[in-house]
Amino acid sequence: FRQGFPEVIFGAGKTAEQILHIFKHLVYKGNTVLATRVDANSAEEVCRQVEGAVYDSSGRTLLYKPEGYELKTEKKIGVICAGTSDIPVAREAEVTIEAMGHRYVSFYDIGVAGIHRLFAQIEEIRKCDVLIVVAGMEGALPSVVGGLVSAPVIAVPTSIGYGAHLNGITSLLSMLNTCASGVTVVNIDNGFGAGYSASLMLRV
Amino acid sequence: FRQGFPEVIFGAGKTAEQILHIFKHLVYKGNTVLATRVDANSAEEVCRQVEGAVYDSSGRTLLYKPEGYELKTEKKIGVICAGTSDIPVAREAEVTIEAMGHRYVSFYDIGVAGIHRLFAQIEEIRKCDVLIVVAGMEGALPSVVGGLVSAPVIAVPTSIGYGAHLNGITSLLSMLNTCASGVTVVNIDNGFGAGYSASLMLRV
Amino acid sequence: FRQGFPEVIFGAGKTAEQILHIFKHLVYKGNTVLATRVDANSAEEVCRQVEGAVYDSSGRTLLYKPEGYELKTEKKIGVICAGTSDIPVAREAEVTIEAMGHRYVSFYDIGVAGIHRLFAQIEEIRKCDVLIVVAGMEGALPSVVGGLVSAPVIAVPTSIGYGAHLNGITSLLSMLNTCASGVTVVNIDNGFGAGYSASLMLRV
């Protein structure tokens, strides 16, 4: 049942050589290939040797789309992001969605303390079929969004914060205790997991 | 946009009188009504006064389906459950699914330490469009299931365990760190949230 | 410098006899007397013996206002409350404000997942000089309110929730990490502390 899924490499803790080796091997097999948590040096190495590999320096992802890559559906995933520091996690989600063969729309810089920015975009947000909401600090955004839409919401806590933020644990706990219905949660900074799950939901 | 959604009462911390009052009021408005975390006494009171209200003593839910209630789709949600002690949480999810107008299939007593029971049912499980996996203890079941299916998986940790189980925190942490792709998580014992989100996914 | 302050009894862990004894003694001295965390039995005893003592069964406070009690200022404190289960904490704050000789306005049932209810009242909320925001679950309300007003906001986390709510620790952490400016925090369920601090702010 692996048909229709990209090959994915988790780059954290792997050397440039290891990533290059696996990446090349998978590209050779003809599939879409995604590598996450790739530092700039390793990425440069891969991009030099694999034509078509694209590095996103914000999300730290490497993506290779084979010939014949095309979107699987008209449906789309909204990716909402609280602060500019949360953007890398949003980007990891977005490139994952792309690797899965799906479409996304970005809504950045939508914090709960400036809620008019959310309302300015709510009509576009409601057009999305699934929503990913990325937030650090108090992690309140998924609750507010969840109350305004009827699509499923995937909340992604980030490690952005300090002191009692506990490296993201606070955002995570907050999201798990949301008073909005229809919100599920992934691990801290796990943009990949959110993008992957959102893509599966488009296929239900 | 509340069309097609049940009215929901969170019964925890409410008196029998309060639950009865709200329940009656909502039934009167003609909608499907669901109450969760309802103790047996309150339930008895409601069932005596509201014809058609049904109490599930395992999941501790009260459900009232109005005339004309019907399933919204042919799709179905699989509810997998590790141990017998996890069944109440699974039941809360299932009745929620019913309240949302969807269909579920139960797979109970599927623990990771007796994995043949999972394999015995894997074909039926793979036919489900969304999966809810309920587990206490080490919370490993969603990882194993997630690796065997391509539908989205919602993991529900339960408070079943003792000692270093920390009232469910261990299962929760375990699920958030799953090595399977396509798994999202809700709060400990939150069968309602899982059933609600799964239902939204059927509508994507 | 204790002029203009009520006498306060912390009732938790005190017997009915102890509370009665201290309460009577302080009333006798002619001051406003406030007792918090008083159970119904103790309250009944005090009310029977002390004319003018008023028990609030929701906030579990006993208040005695001496002859000549009057409001100290025209300014007022808004008390905003997320869910009905948070009302007891809001009530503890409100009665404390009253004991301090100040005025409050209540805004109940203003959850972040139904944010239109907040907007329906925002003009009245903005007329308040100080705001107390009481919330359990994900504790997101103070962030949203803080972004909409320029008065100081005191956030009160409550122990309302379950599972990963950790008896209020989640709401507390969330509030400490608010991305809104102008928000300070008190201990879980500490309505008294919020009401007291808000009153001091009116006197700045």
Add this chain to the structure above:
Amino acid sequence: FRQGFPEVIFGAGKTAEQILHIFKHLVYKGNTVLATRVDANSAEEVCRQVEGAVYDSSGRTLLYKPEGYELKTEKKIGVICAGTSDIPVAREAEVTIEAMGHRYVSFYDIGVAGIHRLFAQIEEIRKCDVLIVVAGMEGALPSVVGGLVSAPVIAVPTSIGYGAHLNGITSLLSMLNTCASGVTVVNIDNGFGAGYSASLMLRV
């Protein structure tokens, strides 16, 4: 309602280029501009290019006051600080107060283990309209100060300590459990939040 408020940049995680870019842009709009958590290199860059920008190397803040800047009131905020290692957090608070258009008085090196130093200054401290108390270690100072004054007290825990100090969590917990009335708390090391809230209180 943003009238009378500075523009604020949170410098943590931003590059010198990003800070410079935003800072210049906001100065151009004619407002007071404050940047916090700015490292020396970024600050140097900004100061070279923006005339009138002042860097505080202890508090790591950049402040630009436009022509016509003046204090908004005669009231003043006392900033009390337990140990010399807590001074950077106190400085962040003080520069924020200045950015808000208010006045502060510093009381440094006032530890609870040498309480005569507190008493030596208590008369001056009592003249302040609002107090900010910054402390690491056991975080006891706000309790002692709170018991001696009737102004509102904002407690700021710091990350100064080791071992069971847990990077400031101990000071934070301690302050949240103060037995003094009239104390509210902000996040660990959040001098900005304390200065901002204290300034709002002056305007009540």
Add this chain to the structure above:
Amino acid sequence: FRQGFPEVIFGAGKTAEQILHIFKHLVYKGNTVLATRVDANSAEEVCRQVEGAVYDSSGRTLLYKPEGYELKTEKKIGVICAGTSDIPVAREAEVTIEAMGHRYVSFYDIGVAGIHRLFAQIEEIRKCDVLIVVAGMEGALPSVVGGLVSAPVIAVPTSIGYGAHLNGITSLLSMLNTCASGVTVVNIDNGFGAGYSASLMLRV
């Protein structure tokens, strides 16, 4: 080397029968006998059957002093107590000191938020050879006392508090991070351990 030490029974989790049996047996051997954590029922049973056994209902201790019991030294231990709810722990310490054959002086209701009460007694406190300081809430008292005396201070955190007090963990952490020198700490509510250690210090 057990000469000069009482026999001690830890009553928690023992039945009245068990306590009675051991108590009688030890009294019979002619030694001083101390039992801690004894509930009223068990105590009544022991007192009925063992002449000379004395129950302290606050500290929940049973003490039997054999004929010939006398104080071992002129030195004395000061037991300082923050709030009235902390008195039971102070009492456990005091009866332990008595069982060890030493003398104590009590200083109750000395909270940090009303520090004048401490100063009113400081001369008497300074006459003590060792000090035990019992406190719940923010646990700040040992720091203040430690800064005012040159005797060794034993800090005893109590479980008195709520919310972020975490059943005493906050007081404990606070005391371990004291900025006063000469303070050591025992477990939460461990009046016995404090009294025992203080007594050993008198014998150094």
Add this chain to the structure above:
Amino acid sequence: FRQGFPEVIFGAGKTAEQILHIFKHLVYKGNTVLATRVDANSAEEVCRQVEGAVYDSSGRTLLYKPEGYELKTEKKIGVICAGTSDIPVAREAEVTIEAMGHRYVSFYDIGVAGIHRLFAQIEEIRKCDVLIVVAGMEGALPSVVGGLVSAPVIAVPTSIGYGAHLNGITSLLSMLNTCASGVTVVNIDNGFGAGYSASLMLRV
């Protein structure tokens, strides 16, 4: 009773000089010598000076087997490893087993999310007399393995993961709460402890 046991050096926090000094001294005494947690530089130094010392750069162990070294039994220990990032911990266990004079078989890259890889090897795994199962992330592998074998299983959590993995605490908690019988646990990343205990079990 130290007969039949290697001399072991815990290299963490020791300088190259210290390790070399102790290593040489123990080799001189004629015993098998094992050093764990040795960085490459220290290892190079030892290997240059001690003939026969072998460095494993993955497990970061140094092993010296004296003349006459031989296996103590035909029995063998299976070392199962979830992800490639867990291999260093598995290697520490394996070299420890070798130092103890025992035999091991490696089963690498056996994750729960790809459970067919476990089944492909289950027959070989069942031939082992004791099993060591190394896993990070959700730590589910020991539960699955434990349910499939009747040999004792030693679970080794690793620090591999991020966010809510808490540096291995999640894997550890998960393993302690296994629903499989016959599983015991060692500290995070403690390959040495697992290898040592497994070897003792072979000698029972």
Add this chain to the structure above:
Amino acid sequence: FRQGFPEVIFGAGKTAEQILHIFKHLVYKGNTVLATRVDANSAEEVCRQVEGAVYDSSGRTLLYKPEGYELKTEKKIGVICAGTSDIPVAREAEVTIEAMGHRYVSFYDIGVAGIHRLFAQIEEIRKCDVLIVVAGMEGALPSVVGGLVSAPVIAVPTSIGYGAHLNGITSLLSMLNTCASGVTVVNIDNGFGAGYSASLMLRV
């Protein structure tokens, strides 16, 4: 491979009826049957209806040994227990060993603070093939025992303690960090797991 293993029922959370029903059913199949965590009432019910079922009120176990039950080996397991409050956990281990068809020897009341009691028995302890060490409080006993024997040691933390004992987490953490080699750990109060694993080790 279930040959030679008892059937086990985990009684916690099961009603008397449920336990009785399963117990009877398993006895009927002719196997050894063990139920753990059985309260006195349920046990009485089972014992009345199942001839040969034996209840251990300390360990709260029910054991039924079928005709033909016999010990599988001459080897034996030592069960060492720190305090009398730890005995119930030791008993759960011992009855489990018996259910597995093995032999145990008890060494009770062997605390680290009275280490001569350990030395008085060390010769007998060294004759055991596997050791189970049960301890609450600081959980130090397995380290001391582990240093004196060369058999594998299984450490069982118990929930016996108060305050900073954290319901057994302290003992658990302590045991996981033992400086003795050859010690593995099971969950808090998990006498069953220890007895089961120890029995498997006898069969290696």
Add this chain to the structure above:
Amino acid sequence: FRQGFPEVIFGAGKTAEQILHIFKHLVYKGNTVLATRVDANSAEEVCRQVEGAVYDSSGRTLLYKPEGYELKTEKKIGVICAGTSDIPVAREAEVTIEAMGHRYVSFYDIGVAGIHRLFAQIEEIRKCDVLIVVAGMEGALPSVVGGLVSAPVIAVPTSIGYGAHLNGITSLLSMLNTCASGVTVVNIDNGFGAGYSASLMLRV
């Protein structure tokens, strides 16, 4: 009452210039001067400029004893240390004792897993008037020592360990839960606090 006490500088977070400046100033006043947590560079600077200043590179202390320094009593403090990695903390305690004008005896490398080493020295240990016991890992040594002596014991947890050691929290919790009487505890790695308190005890 500061007569007979050294001046103490806490070097952590201070620059070489700051340490030098304060150190010189205090030496000039003619007192004993102690600085703790001093890195090698700062120390070199001080030693070059202050004749008589002595740096201990293990304990990272700087000590200056003025002319006329002499021991205050014949009594002595035993400093017991579990592993070689704990020695720096022991050294901090010892130099503090020296600064206080007291005498110490060192007992190093006394681990609980090799308890014969403790017994080999127990007679000398019993001659000490106060004991400091320094230990990382499971922190069991103070319990064992406490059971063998009748002098007061100060337990110092260290941050030596890994994984579930939690940077010393495990050792700390373990020591707070000791089953030995007469043990008090200081913060993790706080050799200074232990040495200071032990010295005060000699003066009781």
